[in-house]
Amino acid sequence: MNTVLEITDLRTHFDTERGIVRAVDGVDLKAVSGQTLGVVGESGCGKTVLALSIMRLVPSPPGRIAGGSVLLNGRELLDLSPEEMRHVRGREISMIFQEPMTSLNPVFRIGEQIAEVMQLHQNLSRREALACSVEMLRKVGISSPETRVKDYPHQMSGGMRQRVMIAIALACRPRLMLADEPTTALDVTIQAQMLDLIGRLQSETGTSVILITHDLGVIAEATRDVAVMYAGQIVECSPTRELFSAPLHPYTVGLMGSMPGLGGSTGRNALLSVIPGTVPSLCNIPTGCRFKDRCPDIFSTCREKEPVMTENSTGHFVRCWKYGDYR
Numbered sequence: 001m002n003t004v005l006e007i008t009d010l011r012t013h014f015d016t017e018r019g020i021v022r023a024v025d026g027v028d029l030k031a032v033s034g035q036t037l038g039v040v041g042e043s044g045c046g047k048t049v050l051a052l053s054i055m056r057l058v059p060s061p062p063g064r065i066a067g068g069s070v071l072l073n074g075r076e077l078l079d080l081s082p083e084e085m086r087h088v089r090g091r092e093i094s095m096i097f098q099e100p101m102t103s104l105n106p107v108f109r110i111g112e113q114i115a116e117v118m119q120l121h122q123n124l125s126r127r128e129a130l131a132c133s134v135e136m137l138r139k140v141g142i143s144s145p146e147t148r149v150k151d152y153p154h155q156m157s158g159g160m161r162q163r164v165m166i167a168i169a170l171a172c173r174p175r176l177m178l179a180d181e182p183t184t185a186l187d188v189t190i191q192a193q194m195l196d197l198i199g200r201l202q203s204e205t206g207t208s209v210i211l212i213t214h215d216l217g218v219i220a221e222a223t224r225d226v227a228v229m230y231a232g233q234i235v236e237c238s239p240t241r242e243l244f245s246a247p248l249h250p251y252t253v254g255l256m257g258s259m260p261g262l263g264g265s266t267g268r269n270a271l272l273s274v275i276p277g278t279v280p281s282l283c284n285i286p287t288g289c290r291f292k293d294r295c296p297d298i299f300s301t302c303r304e305k306e307p308v309m310t311e312n313s314t315g316h317f318v319r320c321w322k323y324g325d326y327r
Contacts (some may be wrong), residue, residue, distance in 0.1 A: 004176050004208045005031040005054070010068035012053045015061060019283040023049040025232035027068075028309070031176060036202065036209040038223035038240065040216060040255075044279065046232045047212045048098065051178045055095055056085045073175060091121040094169040095178040101161060104153040110137070110164055111149030117171045136167040140197060159190040166197060173205050180212045195222045216259050220244060228252050231279055231290040238316040248318040250295045251275070289321065297322055
């Protein structure tokens with residue numbers, strides 16, 4: 001399978017009064033054609049900043065991409081001018097943002113917002129683009145699209161607004177789509193519908209998807225590969241089935257143990273495991289492993305040297321001295 005996106009040593013920093021916050025610090029990642037890669041981790045670990053860095057949408061100041069490489073179909077995105085990057089967004093790479101109510105413009109009709117993307121990147125007339133907007137609403141499962149295309153965002157439910165965001169993201173059939181918490185704030189039934197919709201449209205268009213979430217249940221249902229993120233770094237990356245059957249990094253094991261039915265016990269009186277301690281400050285990163293103060297398997301090397309990614313024979317990557325040469 002072809003590699004659509006290849007990220008190497010990506011670093012995104014924010015200048016603050018307390019110092020430099022290393023929100024993304026040396027991330028390596030690959031997304032392949034037609035597949036879904038999950039990025040999972042707790043709030044504040046750098047997932048959304050990673051997506052914004054790929055899109056070149058990190059607010060500057062205070063943010064800046066401090067180094068690394070982001071190749072989209074072999075093209076270095078970090079070398080593109082702002083004008084060139086505007087032509088890439090929406091046509092070659094798109095994004096479903098976390099909160100559709102704040103992402104959609106409240107003073108423009110839904111159809112106009114979908115049509116804008118196609119007018120910009122496909123050189124369609126306004127009439128042609130609006131006709132395509134109706135078809136996109138039909139594809140994402142919104143009933144009476146001829147009527148709904150004239151609605152404003154506030155006239156739609158949260159689930160319908162999220163469908164509109166998917167329609168905008170896929171309007172120009174991009175090679176890669178970033179979905180940042182696409183099921184947040186939706187009830188369980190609507191969450192399942194959103195995941196099914198993304199999967200169906202992905203199979204029709206061949207678009208690669210990077211699905212960003214904190215929900216391991218979503219990861220298990222919707223992804224082929226998964227990367228676990230902690231304190232600005234990828235700490236484990238493997239096929240999804242292998243991660244759930246044999247997690248390696250102590251942080252991943254802790255995440256599994258905190259979820260009923262995964263690693264944690266089930267039942268009314270079930271006690272779920274807790275990862276002790278707190279995440280280290282990203283503007284004062286400690287020496288050694290970033291998970292050392294919360295890890296049950298710590299030994300001396302963990303306090304002295306930062307672990308590197310190690311690959312086993314099945315293509316399972318882990319950033320932990322337990323699986324590396326620590327002598």
